[in-house]
């Protein structure tokens with residue numbers, strides 16, 4: 001039981017760390033860093049998508065003065081568990097003319113911080129009629145502003161589209177949409193050289209009047225020579241009657257152009273990234289960086305068809321593989337020049353042999369034993385083969401339906417980031433990634449991880465020393481992530 005739980009935590013934290021690779025350093029702690037926690041949590045937990053503070057009705061009621069209407073405990077209950085409010089009052093909705101507030105997924109710590117923020121927040125008299133979204137379109141390939149490009153602003157009420165407005169950028173690449181009602185969310189889309197770039201849906205945060213966006217666009221290229229992998233990871237665990245495999249890649253487009261692909265894989269859709277997956281892989285799950293809509297299955301795995309922007313792109317997916325009682329082999333072909341490759345196999349059985357990588361040593365990662373193999377500067381076509389002998393001994397060792405849990409654990413922020421837009425032809429939309437979003441995602445993930453850790457400890461699934469240490473580490477990181485988000 002214990003092994004299973006800590007392994008899970010480890011895997012989740014490993015993947016979460018992978019997703020924010022590069023943001024880990026140690027910093028001095030400052031207690032004031034928690035100051036804006038409540039407001040930040042109010043924003044990140046998407047309360048702002050349904051509530052304004054002092055700007056009128058949205059999907060839900062204006063929350064200004066809500067501290068006068070409810071006690072702290074009542075507020076916490078609303079935030080943590082609206083259903084409990086409905087049960088206690090016997091009314092649903094409580095406020096006439098509104099839909100019920102949907103269930104939330106918020107840790108008690110976070111709910112308290114939000115309640116304290118709502119009680120304390122002072123609303124500035126809001127004279128302006130609405131907000132402004134302004135910005136510039138910059139061609140990063142040629143380092144110049146892009147005049148005369150069409151910008152579309154789409155507004156939403158919840159998921160429902162409520163309107164569209166177009167504007168052309170001025171001669172210095174600028175655009176502005178003014179007098180935007182507070183009770184909407186907005187998405188900005190740019191079409192450039194056949195590629196479509198979109199922001200996430202945005203809302204005006206409490207006190208925010210103007211949003212300023214830099215929208216980078218790139219010239220296209222059909223040459224993939226600049227695509228490589230800086231870090232590739234494969235983590236393999238035994239599950240009942242098979243294996244569960246997580247595959248993580250840090251791609252890099254080292255060029256200054258958008259790679260739109262060259263090989264046609266399905267009716268005009270071009271392959272941009274290629275992934276090798278064993279033929280009998282099942283339960284393929286796209287966890288980060290790729291969406292099912294843009295995937296085409298191939299004989300050797302699958303191809304992505306989303307254009308690849310310059311810079312890093314992290315992709316995580318997972319699958320399961322059945323194994324015969326006698327054993328089996330996983331083959332993986334390296335598809336791109338790969339700087340570092342790391343294979344971790346949970347150590348439950350000695351009988352694993354690997355070709356194409358060096359190692360096999362046992363390493364301890366957060367108290368868990370793994371067998372580790374690695375390779376450097378691997379060329380495309382390089383084959384890795386992982387052979388499992390007599391895995392029957394594993395049967396019942398770990399019954400891990402882990403992929404779902406894993407998605408839940410890192411999913412909160414990631415679902416938020418994946419932009420699924422159906423019904424459009426042409427190159428797939430691109431997302432504008434930012435370090436800030438990574439951090440926000442990380443914070444959401446951390447809060448969930450801490451919550452999961454608490455549950456695990458309460459259920460006796462982890463010993464106290466390990467629990468305290470892990471929790472302390474996560475808390476320190478949470479404070480740090482919060483601090484960094486302030487800039």
Ligand code: HEC
Pocket residue numbers: 042045046047048049050051059060061063066069075078079092093094095096098099100101102104106114
């Ligand atoms: C999907 C939309 C939605 C989201 C997201 C949402 N709420 Fe609500 N909320 C509502 C609606 C609708 C109501 C009114 C429900 C009712 O009266 O029964 C409401 C009611 C409330 C109330 C009671 C207000 C009053 O005057 O009675 C509070 C407090 C509240 N929400 C806080 C939050 C916080 C904090 C968050 C973020 C963690 C949040 N809500 C997220 C839709 C939402």
